[in-house]
Amino acid sequence: xxxDTERLxxxxxxxxxxxxxDAAAAVKLSRSLLASSVKPSDVMFxxxxxxxxxDALKDQLKAKRLKTCVVRSVTVEPILPHLSVEAVLSNYVxxxxxxGYGSYVDEMLNPQSALAKFKPDMVLVLLDLxxxxxxxxxxxxxxxxxxxxxxxxxxxxxxxxxxRSFRSGSSARLLLQGCVVPDLTSLGDVGDANLPHSLxxxxxxxxxxxxxxxxxxxxxxxxxxxxxxARYGRANWRDARMFLASRLPIAAGAFGIYARGLIxxxxxxxxxxxxxxxxxxxxxxxxxxLGEDGPDGIATGTAFPxxxxxxxxxYLKQLSSRGILLAIVSKNNEADVREAFQVRxxxxxxxxxxxxxxxxxxxEKSDSIRELAKELSLGLDSFVFVDDNPVECxxxxxxxxxxxxxxAPVQEPWKLVELLAEQSFFDAAVVTDDDVNRLHExxxxxxxADLASSAGSRDEFLxxxxxxxxxxxxxxxxxxxxxxxxxxxxxFNLTARRHSAAEVEEFAxxxxxxxxxxxxxxxxxxxxxxxxxxxxxxxxxxxxDSLLLSCRVxxxxxxxxxxxxxxxxxxxxxxxxxxxxxxxxxxxxxxADFYLEHGFVQQPPSQEVQxxxxxxxxxxxxxxxASPHWLTLEGNESNEFAAxxxxxS
Amino acid sequence: MSSQQVPPSLREIxxxxxxxxxxxxxxxxxxxxxxxxxxxxHLQAILAVEGEYGVQLDPQRIAxxxxxxxxxxxxxxxxxxx
Numbered sequence: 001x002x003x004d005t006e007r008l009x010x011x012x013x014x015x016x017x018x019x020x021x022d023a024a025a026a027v028k029l030s031r032s033l034l035a036s037s038v039k040p041s042d043v044m045f046x047x048x049x050x051x052x053x054x055d056a057l058k059d060q061l062k063a064k065r066l067k068t069c070v071v072r073s074v075t076v077e078p079i080l081p082h083l084s085v086e087a088v089l090s091n092y093v094x095x096x097x098x099x100g101y102g103s104y105v106d107e108m109l110n111p112q113s114a115l116a117k118f119k120p121d122m123v124l125v126l127l128d129l130x131x132x133x134x135x136x137x138x139x140x141x142x143x144x145x146x147x148x149x150x151x152x153x154x155x156x157x158x159x160x161x162x163x164r165s166f167r168s169g170s171s172a173r174l175l176l177q178g179c180v181v182p183d184l185t186s187l188g189d190v191g192d193a194n195l196p197h198s199l200x201x202x203x204x205x206x207x208x209x210x211x212x213x214x215x216x217x218x219x220x221x222x223x224x225x226x227x228x229x230a231r232y233g234r235a236n237w238r239d240a241r242m243f244l245a246s247r248l249p250i251a252a253g254a255f256g257i258y259a260r261g262l263i264x265x266x267x268x269x270x271x272x273x274x275x276x277x278x279x280x281x282x283x284x285x286x287x288x289x290l291g292e293d294g295p296d297g298i299a300t301g302t303a304f305p306x307x308x309x310x311x312x313x314x315y316l317k318q319l320s321s322r323g324i325l326l327a328i329v330s331k332n333n334e335a336d337v338r339e340a341f342q343v344r345x346x347x348x349x350x351x352x353x354x355x356x357x358x359x360x361x362x363x364e365k366s367d368s369i370r371e372l373a374k375e376l377s378l379g380l381d382s383f384v385f386v387d388d389n390p391v392e393c394x395x396x397x398x399x400x401x402x403x404x405x406x407x408a409p410v411q412e413p414w415k416l417v418e419l420l421a422e423q424s425f426f427d428a429a430v431v432t433d434d435d436v437n438r439l440h441e442x443x444x445x446x447x448x449a450d451l452a453s454s455a456g457s458r459d460e461f462l463x464x465x466x467x468x469x470x471x472x473x474x475x476x477x478x479x480x481x482x483x484x485x486x487x488x489x490x491x492f493n494l495t496a497r498r499h500s501a502a503e504v505e506e507f508a509x510x511x512x513x514x515x516x517x518x519x520x521x522x523x524x525x526x527x528x529x530x531x532x533x534x535x536x537x538x539x540x541x542x543x544x545d546s547l548l549l550s551c552r553v554x555x556x557x558x559x560x561x562x563x564x565x566x567x568x569x570x571x572x573x574x575x576x577x578x579x580x581x582x583x584x585x586x587x588x589x590x591x592a593d594f595y596l597e598h599g600f601v602q603q604p605p606s607q608e609v610q611x612x613x614x615x616x617x618x619x620x621x622x623x624x625x626a627s628p629h630w631l632t633l634e635g636n637e638s639n640e641f642a643a644x645x646x647x648x649s
Numbered sequence: 650m651s652s653q654q655v656p657p658s659l660r661e662i663x664x665x666x667x668x669x670x671x672x673x674x675x676x677x678x679x680x681x682x683x684x685x686x687x688x689x690x691h692l693q694a695i696l697a698v699e700g701e702y703g704v705q706l707d708p709q710r711i712a713x714x715x716x717x718x719x720x721x722x723x724x725x726x727x728x729x730x731x
Contacts, residue, residue, distance in 0.1 A: 040697040041665035048668050077689035078696055242696075245708035252696040 002036040011045060018049040023056040031089060047081035050088045057093050064270060065093045069120040071104040073131040074249045082259035090263050108166045122173045128249060129179040132159060133206055140202050143187050143195025148202050156209045163217050171502035173269040174220040178207040181226050183234040218501030221429045223265040232257050268429040272488040275378055277319060278369060280387040281330040284408040290332055295340040301347030308413035313349030315417045320354055323435030324426055325442060328358040329368045356442045365392055366399040376442060377551035379490055379587060384425055432481045434528035444525035445552060462556055463630040466523040469561050470634040474515035475508050477529045482517055485532050490587040493548040494594060512537030512573045518562050520553050527553055533566045541577040542570035557628035563598060564625040571620055580616040598625050651675060655717055656731035662701055663717060666694045676718035702729035
């Protein structure tokens, strides 16, 4: 616990840091102040300090600035400082605009509204049960009311129309807050639990329907506020006095957890989850030290404390089921580890097969993680490292600052799963088939590497893979996968524009526009949809806005096939010139020469406009890119047709 | 009157909420004298002092607590130790 002197010292240091525009220090100090202070005025203090250094946060910490509209039917103002502070702690800077109480429909749908003019990046829709389904409490009063289902139906239809109409006019990301299940109703706990149409069950059902609705709208996430209320304690979530006097929906004590939960939900719309979890073995995956206790001495299995480790193993296996790759990074003898996995197979929640890679050696763990990143072609910012040894954790923190770290609590092994679940780094609002198949695909990659070392020439090797590329509309990839690729692909991404679903739809549906996805499989496995290209004809030029390929399939000529397909479409739509664009980022150096390698000519930089873009041009009447002979191509129909059928259906 | 007449803890909270220096928080400071004391900051201020001192003020009276001295006496009436 912080003493008051420590607290005041921290506040002074935050003020100093803010006055010299040291964003990193201000954030770090605020984090420690707020970690143990429960004083609302400290949150106000930090909010005020952050407001003064918004530009520094953006420039120094690359915080994402989000123009955010709050559309609401309840009082939110006292919560806003908490929201701003939590946003900064998650590296966002919110420019907030708050709508009027009763005017949310007009704000969202009127093209002349203040919201529309603000051109937000993000809209938070925070409505009360009264506004979403105001008749429910009455209809549920007897617990058997037949009209309840229909009221839910109509309420969801009303919100669906609001969100869909908004989506047709704006590509802003959307967050819809659900309803809190009422705590005390006239039916009492017994009636609420047993009657088919109690208000409790009706609001649960309503929330499920709203979540499904959000899932069907592009760039829209459902914020399950009821889940937070339950975790915090329903009895204390609402302060009836303040709700009735000021329409404040949440008690002051819950502002922090509410703001944290809201920011975590909206993050799913802006950030890709991390992809790899590296776990240590001794006192992390199992209890004890294998080298000392032997395979029979380590703690794992159904009896305490082994079951604490079993819980962690099962949690990891669940992560793996949705595409998070697992790796072992451990200082041990590899033969001992293999023996332990064999001897204790019945007591372990996962087998060695569940891991995409193992780094079991006496090397530095930072070297092992670097090697893994290289082998899996993933950035270090995709990694999470779990280890019980604080020294190992500190070494990774210093040498690989991009890696997220969890220190496993040796004395309290039952807390590890909770520590992991609290973190947002694996949060995803969407899981695609490609995610689920990822482990298999990475394993296939290892087999390919084996083949590569045995085959003769590169062409011979590639031909032996039997690669088949299928072209399809980015809308059918499905669209969620296309958006995910845009958001996550870093190394082979020529412009790294993180388009939203609505923007992809625009490329697909506009005349002379193209939104092509490419699916790749070979004799070892199906890599799924791994590449995307967006382009648009302007006059007799086809401008390639985005072209990207998952790093898993680079180096097999697939990028060339994608370009060739795009060029054919462009010619069909009347283009003479193909214009490529490259915007350098921290990570995309591997594809910097892509257009030069394909016969494009670099254009002199524009004199008038300052830009990071480098443009390249190819005369399609002189030459057209050709797909490599070792690839089999499918689905060659013109992409505009595919797009328009998708829109029509 | 001077800010010395306001208990230091209350002075600090109100300074944070209204984004002014603690020296400006005098007993007669009111919603009428600074722009930052609008209706929403008023609600924030009430919630902050309630949280700090562990009391609940009567909602009927909240709207009237528009000077520092009125907030202070309302808190004292509820038995808050300032």
